[in-house]
Amino acid sequence: MRPLTEEETRQVFEKLAKYVGSNLKQLIDTGSEAWCFRLQKDRVYYVRENVMRHATTYARSKVAALGVCVGKFTHHSNFHLHITFLPYLAKYAKYKVWVKPSSEMSYMYGNHVLKAGVGRFTDTPQGQGVVVYSMGDIPIGFGITARSTHDTRKANPMDIIVLNQADVGQYLRDEDSNPASAL
Numbered sequence: 001m002r003p004l005t006e007e008e009t010r011q012v013f014e015k016l017a018k019y020v021g022s023n024l025k026q027l028i029d030t031g032s033e034a035w036c037f038r039l040q041k042d043r044v045y046y047v048r049e050n051v052m053r054h055a056t057t058y059a060r061s062k063v064a065a066l067g068v069c070v071g072k073f074t075h076h077s078n079f080h081l082h083i084t085f086l087p088y089l090a091k092y093a094k095y096k097v098w099v100k101p102s103s104e105m106s107y108m109y110g111n112h113v114l115k116a117g118v119g120r121f122t123d124t125p126q127g128q129g130v131v132v133y134s135m136g137d138i139p140i141g142f143g144i145t146a147r148s149t150h151d152t153r154k155a156n157p158m159d160i161i162v163l164n165q166a167d168v169g170q171y172l173r174d175e176d177s178n179p180a181s182a183l
Contacts, residue, residue, distance in 0.1 A: 001038040001039065001040045001045070001047075001052065001055060001056075001060065001063060001066060002038065002039055002040075002060075003036075003037075003038060003039070004037055004038070004039055004044065008039065008044075008073070008079075009037070011073075011077075011078075011079040012037060012044055012070065012071070012079055015071070015079050015080075015081055016070075016081075016089075018128065018129035018144075019081075019089050019092075019093060019094070019095075019129035019130070019131065019142060020089060020092040020093060020094055021094035022094075023092035023093075023094065024092075026092055027046070027088065027092065033048050033049070033050070034048070034049040034050075035047065035048055035049065036048075036049050036052060037070065038052060038066065038067070039073075040060070040063060040064075040065065040066065042072050042073045042074075043065070043069055043070075043071070043072045043073075044069070044070040044071055044072065044073070044079070045065065045066050045067040045068065045069055045070060046067050046068045046069075046070050046085070046088065047066050047067025047068070048067070051066065051067065052066065052067075068084055068085060068088070069082050069084040069085065070082065070084075070085045071085065081142070081165065081166065082166065083141065083166040083167065083168060083170050083171070086131070086139050086141065086142065086166070086168070087139070089131050089139070089142055090131050090133075090139035093130070093131040094122075094128075095121075095122050095124040095128050095129065095130040095131070095145070096121065096122050096130060096131050096132075096133055097113065097118060097120075097121040097122075097124070097130045097131070097132050097133065097143075097145075097161070097162055098118070098119040098120045098121065098132075098133045098134070098135050098137075099113055099117050099118060099119055099132060099133070099134065099135070099140075100116075100117050100118070100119045100135060101134070101135060102117065103116070103117025103118075104134050104140065107132060107140065107141060107164065107167055107169075108140060108141070108167050108168060108169035109169055110164060110167065110169065110170070110173065111164060112143070112146075112160045112161075112162060112163050112164050113132065113143065113160070113161050113162035113164070114157065114158055114159065114160060114161065115152060115155045115156065115157050115158070115159050115161050116157035116158065117161075118152070118161055118162075119135050121149060121152070121161075122149075123149045124145050124148065124149050125145070125148050125149075126145055126146070126147055126148040126151065127144060127145060128144070128145050129142060129143070129144055129145075129165075130142065130143060130144070130145055130162060132162060132164075132167070140167055140168050141164065141165070141166055141167030141168060141170075142165050142166055142167075143162040143163050143164045143165045143166075144162070144163045144165060145161065145162055145163075146159075146160045146161055146162065146163050147159070147160075147161055
């Protein structure tokens, strides 16, 4: 595991800031323990510093993963968030959308959130990252708003409001299509 380069750090923080906004500082400065971001192969991990220091005693080739997977860099050097980081996104999310029980399964099958499926939402601008919750306040994924809150009120019931980026059903879909990629 190695520290992120300046460009990698910029990409990761820009992506995280889209969802957590100014709460990004709280991810790093948690108060009692220091956390850091580390790169192992093409994946970025969020790990406590004391655990990371202990891991340095092992060869890089022997360490498969450490901490929580934040996301990965693609072949084109783009950074994509993974669903494994959802609990942290949910904890520090700036904007939230709650979906009705009738739309939860549709969302977890990889579909976008339609206006008819929105139960409530925070005042959100267009193109902003949101965490998607069930009406029972359980985070089930994250996405990008296709319309602002103001525009949503005037939208048709079948208009897309949130573009699905990742959801908890992704585990099952990935496992079903490619068992080796689920790791």
